[in-house]
Amino acid sequence: RGGSAGDAAVAMAAVLQVVSPIGSGVGGDCFGIFYDASTGTTRCLDGSGRSPAALTKEQLMSAETDGFIKADSRGLLATVPGAVKAWFETVEHFGSGKLSMSEILEPAVRFAEEGFPLSLPGAFFWERAKPKLLRMHGGRAYLIDGETVPSPGHILSNVPMAGLLKRIANEGPSALYAGPVAQTIVEAVAEVGGLMTLNDLRNHLESSEPAIL
Structure with a gap:
């Protein structure tokens, strides 16, 4: 379709989180390394999630026993999902400009709807x-x-995931970082003792830096 490696990387990541949710997902992180042959430069994209603003070092230390976080405090480890914003950063800065996010996410939507x-x-x-x-x-x-x-x-199929991917494609990152989906994330984290808030989700930022070679 005339896309770039950046477009393909996002399409692949989206498909993987449908067919192999054990290792990836819209609730996780995303990292990328991009080489620009025209300039000879390499940049890295840090799509890792940040800890909630309310979380303190003391809270983590009090929840730790013998090097492990207590089961009833595991929600403290939840960080803001970085993957979806990283997808958009990748397409914006390293994509071909020829494909919409709907086109890039179409294979993942198809697998989620039709099954795998x-x-x-x-x-x-x-x-x-x-x-x-x-x-x-x-x-x-x-x-x-x-x-x-x-x-x-x-x-297997995952029709709710297909619906979420369509919303992400149509609405942009706000489909995950604001509104009802964000509220659901905050409530799920709170159920397991986490401190994530809607502001943590809304204020999430990615960073792109020169790679250390």
């Missing part, structure tokens, strides 16, 4: 996560009939 076969590693980690899914709010929606882990090869 669950991989063997995906089924393995899904089984490991089952106890957490049974405990967490809304977790049973990711189990067959609310109880069973899907087997390798099972065709």
Whole structure:
């Protein structure tokens, strides 16, 4: 379609968070290294999320036992999702300018709507996560009939994710960092003891710096 490596990287990241949500997702981070052959320069994009403004070092230290965060304090580790803003930064600064975000995210939307076969590693980690899914709010929606882990090869779809990706494409980063989706994120983090606020989401910024070579 005449896109660039930057466009392709975002399309790939979006597809991966649909078909392999164990290792990536719109709730996670994103990092990129970009080389400009015309100038010979390399830049890095830091799409990592920041800790909530209200979080203190003392709170983290009090929640730690033998090098691990206590289970009832794990929400303190939640950081602002950096991936979605990083996608837009990538397309703006390193994209071809020929493709809209809707076109770039179309493959991910298609997999989410039409389905994809669950991989063997995906089924393995899904089984490991089952106890957490049974405990967490809304977790049973990711189990067959609310109880069973899907087997390798099972065709999965994620229509709500398709809807979110369409909103992101049409509305921009604010689809995630403001409004009802942001409110849902804040409430989910609060349920597990986290401190993230709507202001933390609204104020999130990416950074792009020369790479250290």
